[in-house]
Amino acid sequence: NAGVTQTPKFRILKIGQSMTLQCTQDMNHNYMYWYRQDPGMGLKLIYYSVGAGITDKGEVPNGYNVSRSTTEDFPLRLELAAPSQTSVYFCASRAGGANEKLFFGSGTQLSVL
Amino acid sequence: DQQVKQNSPSLSVQEGRISILNCDYTNSMFDYFLWYKKYPAEGPTFLISISSIKDKNEDGRFTVFLNKSAKHLSLHIVPSQPGDSAVYFCAPYTGTASKLTFGTGTRLQVTL
Numbered sequence: 001n002a003g004v005t006q007t008p009k010f011r012i013l014k015i016g017q018s019m020t021l022q023c024t025q026d027m028n029h030n031y032m033y034w035y036r037q038d039p040g041m042g043l044k045l046i047y048y049s050v051g052a053g054i055t056d057k058g059e060v061p062n063g064y065n066v067s068r069s070t071t072e073d074f075p076l077r078l079e080l081a082a083p084s085q086t087s088v089y090f091c092a093s094r095a096g097g098a099n100e101k102l103f104f105g106s107g108t109q110l111s112v113l
Numbered sequence: 114d115q116q117v118k119q120n121s122p123s124l125s126v127q128e129g130r131i132s133i134l135n136c137d138y139t140n141s142m143f144d145y146f147l148w149y150k151k152y153p154a155e156g157p158t159f160l161i162s163i164s165s166i167k168d169k170n171e172d173g174r175f176t177v178f179l180n181k182s183a184k185h186l187s188l189h190i191v192p193s194q195p196g197d198s199a200v201y202f203c204a205p206y207t208g209t210a211s212k213l214t215f216g217t218g219t220r221l222q223v224t225l
Contacts, residue, residue: 004156031211033213041217042215050211090156094213096211101162104156106154106155106156107154
């Protein structure tokens with residue numbers, strides 16, 4: 001019973017490098033989300049998707065891109081890493097009905113140096 | 114536009130006592146309210162929720178109270194246990210909305 005799986009768990013990037021954070025869920029959920037949590041701060045929504053082929057911006061989308069080609073996968077792409085993107089990234093999913101709770105992955109800790 | 118506020122960044126409570134965590138919101142369209150708990154190096158996990166048609170929901174040691182007129186909800190933990198030490202986030206949303214907005218969180222420390 002895997003739930004939401006994120007890879008990698010840790011990553012160090014140099015300024016200007018690119019990378020993709022992977023997220024997959026096995027619950028057949030329509031809705032998927034990417035959040036970031038900076039030290040001592042709350043969760044801020046980066047991007048979300050309500051189904052395959054549909055994505056939309058959240059509160060802090062600049063510097064990121066997403067795609068949703070399948071129901072299961074929702075990768076997050078950083079094109080030109082900047083120190084401001086140092087954070088912990090969480091992927092989450094939910095079925096989409098009323099009062100449906102969000103299930104989170106265990107997070108990816110990213111440092112940009 | 115901060116729609117959800119948890120004004121206490123941290124709270125320290127003695128084991129066995131009551132912990133009260135507060136959350137204020139501005140959007141009167143919110144009709145579901147979720148609480149999440151987060152341990153270090155883990156993703157948040159769902160704790161308890163309440164619908165706007167209720168003013169109280171109880172699950173074991175956890176009770177959530179909703180005051181719609183004041184746009185305020187609170188989470189009560191009784192009795193508090195050391196394992197409750199974590200960061201707690203409130204997350205209100207409308208049933209038809211896609212986005213879930215989280216509060217800034219309250220770090221609870223339960224001391225022996």
